[in-house]
Amino acid sequence: MANNKKKKSLSKKIAKWFAVTVLVVIVLLVSAPFIFKDKIVLMVTNTINNSINAKVSFTNSDLSLLKHFPLASLTVNNVAVANKAPFIGDTLFKAKKLSLDMKITELFKKPDESIAIQSISTSNGAINIIFNEGGLGNYDIAKKDEADVNTNANSSFSFNINDYQLENIDFNYIDRATKMNLSVADIVHSGKGNFKEDIFNLDTKSTGYLSFAIDKTNFINKVNVSLDAVLEMDLKNAKYTFKKNTGYINQLPLAFDGFIQLIDDNQLYDIHFKTPTSSFKNALALVPEEFSGNLNTIETKGNFDLEGIVKGTLSENTIPNFTININSKNAMFKYADLPKSVQNININTQILNKTGNTKDTYITVNTLNFKIDEDVFSAKGNVKNLTTNPKLNLSAEGTINLANIGKVYPVSLEKKLEGILTANVSTRFDMNAVEKKNYQNIDNSGTISVDNFKYNGKDVANPFFINKTTLTFNSSVIELKEFSAKTGGSDLAVTGKIDNLYGFVFKDEVLKGKFNLNSNNFKISDFLTEETQTNTSESAGSLKIPAFLDCKFSANAKKVVYDNINLNNVSGDLYIHDQTVDLQNLKSDVFGGKIAFDGNVSTKEKTPKFNMGLNLSELNISESFGNLEMLKAIAPIAKTIEGKINSTIKLSGVLNQDMTPNLKTLSGELFGKLLNPELNKNNSKVLSLLSNKIDFLDINKLNLDGINAFLSFKDGQVTVKPIPIKYNDITVEVGGKHSFDNVMNYDINFDIPVKYLGTEVTTLLSKLTPKDAASIKSIPVQGNLTGSFASPKFESNLKNATSNLVKDLAEKQKQNLLNQGKNKLKDLLNGKKDSTKTDDTKDKVKDALKGLFGKKKNNGN
Structure with missing residues (x-):
């Protein structure tokens, strides 16, 4: 029993000790980053400042003992190494994240001891190696004077790396003197090796997208490349030798042997590469996978060999000599699921530099030919002076049946x-x-x-x-x-x-x-897709005039159909430039007359805009204003007028996708002169209403010949400057506003001769003196037309005007009677009978005037 108790007691002590130990470890793991972070950051900063001639910045850092346990991991965020003169404005290196891993025991070293780094990783960044016009490189940022070298001897870090990783890194090699740019985008690269040894094997894996350009000319554009290679690293002699390796350009396999060695400030190359096999399938493997189809089902004959040698020194003044040969003889290929094959394929191409001077690099295509059915196509040529003044000499001859392209190659x-x-x-x-x-x-x-x-x-x-x-x-x-x-x-x-x-x-x-x-016949709708024709909203705005065009067209068309309008004998000039079409002296026969255009249409912004000047000569009024939505909105009443019009129109706005004006955005002005016009009130509810309200006015007999009309429009509102109209000896003036949705507010003012007011009024006038009668020739009547063109309303002050006229006539007659003498005045004023007659006369005048300007109500209607 005693032994059991001792065992239980011992177990409890062990458990307690273990729990305390675990707790201490957890506390240490959690708290250590806070304890050592400032120390490590200080050491990083000191090492950078003592080692390089560049400006280094980062936003924050983080030290973790858990991230890559049992290693401690220091992560620096948004790090950037910016160059100083003569590369001010350039960035040598930048990354969203840079991580350094080390043993936890390294954290306990003294500040004057170096910390050994075992692993480096970085992600989402870029490395930019730049040579300026003078041949200086921006990567040479290490401090070189003796004092700095001594300082660097006390660097806070030593590198005892076992592995490193790059993820989503862009590499750019830029030579500003030759305007050469070599880049590898989206690099994913990793390496593992024992860097403690002077000679060891480095196991690497790399993928990326290769591009190569000289002076804006792209020779290689985002080609998928990869390389899994074991390199022998001779650190003592700075020599790196290819051992076991497999590389790919797109799907084309390549094998490398040879070495690269750093000697002083130069690089010595001796590399040989070639395709492991000679199958012509290798040629199609050069094509990106998304375009090459399923190579597993392809039948090929003949060879395709890609082989190259790079040998020599890369220095400030020279590049290695190189020769790249591409050859194929009497080859063919056929995809299993396609009906035709490409035969007699012959390729003999070389990319060479025999002198070590970049300007002496050239490409020669000695032979390139193939045959599909009986159609033969061949080409040859060369390109010299690639880095200075490229000289091209090319020729091509042959026939290709375009229908066969999809029958021999899986083109999309x-x-x-x-x-x-x-x-x-x-x-x-x-x-x-x-x-x-x-x-x-x-x-x-x-x-x-x-x-x-x-x-x-x-x-x-x-x-x-x-x-x-x-x-x-x-x-x-x-x-x-x-x-x-x-x-x-x-x-x-x-x-x-x-x-x-x-x-x-x-x-x-x-x-x-x-x-x-x-x-002979040009229909705008033939060039607009169904989607474009049905989507006429302003916001759609996908119509674009190509920015790369600067062309002039002299156009002649017998017939152009635009928005169901037939334009005949169209001629004029179109100047396309800067995503704009200028219309110059464009003329057409339409609506029984002629129309001329000048202006422009611009698609530089999201929504196309236009600015036009139109000249209408003897156009049929009812046809033009009845069929063109734009003119119909500007002057709806015009469709009721038969006759001709001469007009000038200035307007601007934006276009719908079907190239018709968006009326909500329209602004401008119209001046028109009517020629031999005739009104037809039956075609307009407005004219019918006026004809019913004004008995003595025959709308169809209004004289509109030679009338000038001036209209302005903006924000969906049309303003009509007052227009004088003659009807016999009655003067009418019309002016006001209406909206494009047909809501109107017009003033119609009449100057009506009194002779149209009936016999009772003329009888009263006849009793006045000639002088007084001559002073009352007409009366003004003010009318107001509102509502819409489909449902108009008309009101006037006719009742008040006629009442005032009667009073005025009675007053003048009264004064005339007083002036005739006291006796006649007494006789007239003393009898009730005469007074009654005066009242009767006044009532009859009122009734007569009402009958002239308004329909009499019969049978209670």
Whole structure:
């Protein structure tokens, strides 16, 4: 029993001791970062300041004992190494995260002892190696004077690395003197090895996307590359030798042997690489996987060999000599699920530099030919002086049936191409001629033609047919000798010249040219997809005039159909530039007259804008204002007028996707002169209402001939400047406003001669003196037209005006009677009978006036 108690007591002590130990360890793991963080950060900062001539910054740091336990991990966030002169503004290195791993025991060392780093990792950053025009490199940032070297001897860190990792890092090698840029994007790289040894094996894995350009010319663009390699690292002699390795360019396998050695400030290369096998399948493996199809099902014959040697010294003045050979002879390939094959493939290409001077690098294509069915195509040429003034000498000859492309290669086309491409061209030029626009120094010859071309896809409204197109190449320009095409019900014929094709292709310049465009029938809707035609909202705004065009077109079309309007004998000039079309002297026959356009349409912003000046000459009023939505909104009443109009219109706004004006954005002004017009009140509720309200006014007999109208419009509101109208000897003036949704507010003022007011009024007038009667020729009547054009309302002050007239006539007659003498005045005023007659007369005048200006109510209606 005693022994059991002792055992239980001992177990409790062990458990208690273990619990305390675990607790202490946990407390240490949690608290250590706070204890040692400042010390480590200080050591990092001191090492950086003592070692390099650059500006280093980071936002914060974190020390963890748990992240890579049993190693301690120091993480620095948003670290950047910015260069000083002469590379001010350049960044040598930046990363979102940089981590250094070390043994936990390293944290307990004294500040004057170095800490051994075992692992380095960094992610989401970039390394930029830059050489300036003078040949200096931005990577040479280590302090070099003796005092700094002595300081560096006391560096806070030593490197005892076992492994390192790079994740999502971009590497850029830029030579500003030669304008060369080599980059590898999205690098994922790792390495493992015993860096304690002078000679050891480093096991590496790398992937990325390779690009290579010289002076904006892309020779390699984001090619997928990978390399799994074991390198023998001779640190003492700075020599790195390829041992077991497998590399890929896209899916093309490559094997390397040889070495790279650092000698002083130079690099010595002696590397040989080649494809492990000679299968022609290797050629298709160069194509990115998303475009090459399933290589496992492909049948090939013949060889494809890629082999290269890089040997020599990379220094400030030289590069290694290299020779890269690409060869294939009498090869073929056929995809299992496609009906045709490509035969007689022959390739003989070299990329060379035999002198070690970058300017002497050149590419030569001695042979490149193939055959599909009976169509043979061949090309050859060379490119020299790659890094200084590239000189190109190229030629191509042969025929390609475009329909066969999808039958021999798994090209991703929604719709099949059809047509015959025939080429027999050669070109010889240098980039200086392109840059300085000395196009006369470019030697071109030959022709390219396409016959019976057919294309149908979502980006076109109708199948597009090119009957014939021919390009002729000569020294200065490229001439479009013929272009004949049809789509839907439209036909096109274009000829012209392209002035700077090489500047467009090689220097990202705008494409300049002058063309003649002819058509018998041109329907705008044939060039707008169904989606575009149905989506007419302002916000849609996806129509874009290409920014790369700077071309002038002289156009002639017998018939143009735009928004169901037939334009005949259309002619004029179109100047396309800066995502804008300028319309110059554009003329057309339409609506029985002529219309001329000047202005522009711009698509630089998200929503297309336009600014136009129109000149209408003798247009049929009812047709033009009845069929064009824009004119209908500006002057709805005009569709009731038969006759002609001369008019000038200035307007601006934005366009819908179907290229019609968005009325909500329309602003401008219209001046019009009517020619031999006739009104038809039956076509307008407004005119019918006025005709019913004003008995003596026959709307159809209003004289509108020669009337000038001035209208302005903005924000959906139209303002009509008062327009004087004559009806016999009655003057009418109309002016006011209406909105594009047909809500109106118009003032209609009449000056009505009193003779239209009936016999009772004229009888009263006849009793006045000639002088008084002459002073009352007419009365003003003010009317107001409101509501909408579909449901108009009309009010006037006619009742008050006539009442006032009667009072005025009675008063004048009264004064005349007083002036005739006391006796007549007494006789007139003494009898009730006479007084009653006066009242009767006044009532009759009122009734007569009411009958003139308003319908009498019969039978209680």
